[in-house]
Amino acid sequence: MAQPKILIVGEIVWAGEDVQQLLAPVSQVITYNSQDRKDFLEGFNQGGKYDGVVGIFRDNTSADHIGFFDKELIDGFPSSVKWIAHNGAGYDQIDVHACKAKGITVSNTPGAVDDASATTALYLLISTLRQYSISERSLREGNWKPKGLNKISHDLTGRTLAILGLGGIGMRLAELAHAFPMRIIYHSRNKVAGAPGWCEYYPDVEKLLAEADVLSVHVPLRSETVGLVGEKWIRLLKRGSIIINTARGKVIDEDAMIRALEDGHLASVGLDVFPNEPEVNPRLLEFPNITLLPHMGTENQDTQRKMEVRALTNLRDFLVAGKGKDIVPELK
Incomplete structure (x- = not known):
């Protein structure tokens, strides 16, 4: 046979x-x-x-x-x-x-993919809070340390990281960020069985957003998640907060995100994914305070x-x- x-x-x-x-x-x-x-x-x-x-x-x-x-x-x-x-x-x-x-x-x-995607998210988290993207560009341009950087950068320790979707990648990021330590809160469709006690479950996503210094997105792209992180959710975040996305670009309403960057509601974003890859919205390239990667999550x-x-x-x-x-x- x-x-x-x-x-x-x-x-x-x-x-x-x-x-x-x-x-x-x-x-x-x-x-x-x-x-x-x-x-x-x-x-x-x-x-x-x-x-x-x-x-x-x-x-x-x-x-x-x-x-x-x-x-x-x-x-x-x-x-x-x-x-x-x-x-x-x-x-x-x-x-x-x-x-x-x-x-x-x-x-x-x-x-x-958990380790590679989570370490990519961690890099974006560190880069956006510390504003390392601005720093590297300044050095490469021969200008050494940019002035006033200390006024817009923060330590990770003590900040609140909100994870949207505590699957394998989200959980691995939580473990890595907890080591600083950061406060870890999360929202999933259900409370995750076996999640450690320091991972605080928020059944109400709006309450989660209100407490977040950084929102990291880890939900799959489906018809019901397109634009999930839209104008309302972004504006529920604290002024000066940060969004990290290593999931899929279309999960975030890109126009709403850009408006929030323009008016300062968002201090920064760290993106490894974009709605129309490999095309990147040129408006994003106008923000020196954000970190962008060309979908490097599993590139090793x-x-x-x-x-x-x-x-x-x-x-x-x-x-x-x-x-x-x-x-x-x-x-x-």
Whole structure:
């Protein structure tokens, strides 16, 4: 009996040996070579180069050639496809509702990204409170220390960090920030079981915002979270507060955020994500007091290998046991 086929859609950069250990013994592994969506979908036709594929490893690099895994693409898959193992924690590039209707399960890689994303948020937190972004630019321009910096910078110790979404990344950031120590408060849909006592749960998000010196955003991008941090929530923050975003750009109303920066309601923001990546709103570049990164959250080889291995393991478990781990919440 022929082995089931697994299709690698994207690049496996760090876990090449793990493909041989995890998948090769239980499947026939093939790599996509389509440069456009039409060729990709035609490959699933009977007799095509992807005919009979049952599981797909997918990462975001594939979007450069075939676009997102949207409804059109999902609807074009044959009934043989039963599992999509996404290489990443955020899976907004996949229409999970279309997958559910098609009988396809989607997994992601939670946990593998926690350290890298949390340390990125911590960097943004430190940089914005201490205004290190202004300081570095001043030095690079040959001007040494900018005047008056002490009037707009703060220590982290004793400040209140509000975490919106205490999942794996949010919890890891809480652990790191607590060491300064900072006061840690959070809001999630429910109180997080097992959260330490120093993590204070606020069921009322408006009360949380009113006490925050820094708001760090850690919620997934879904239709109901687009613009979640909007004008009302931003204005409920203290004047002179800071917003950190390492989740997804569209979770924050960018125009409302910029207005708050312009009138001084927000002292700074630290952003690793933007609504229309890789485009960055040029208005943001006009603020010397904010810190911007080009979506660097998981850009290191250690984390990327962990992500690849976790996605491959989910496929292996699907093939061997009929069900992998890390199924996205919408499909549980």
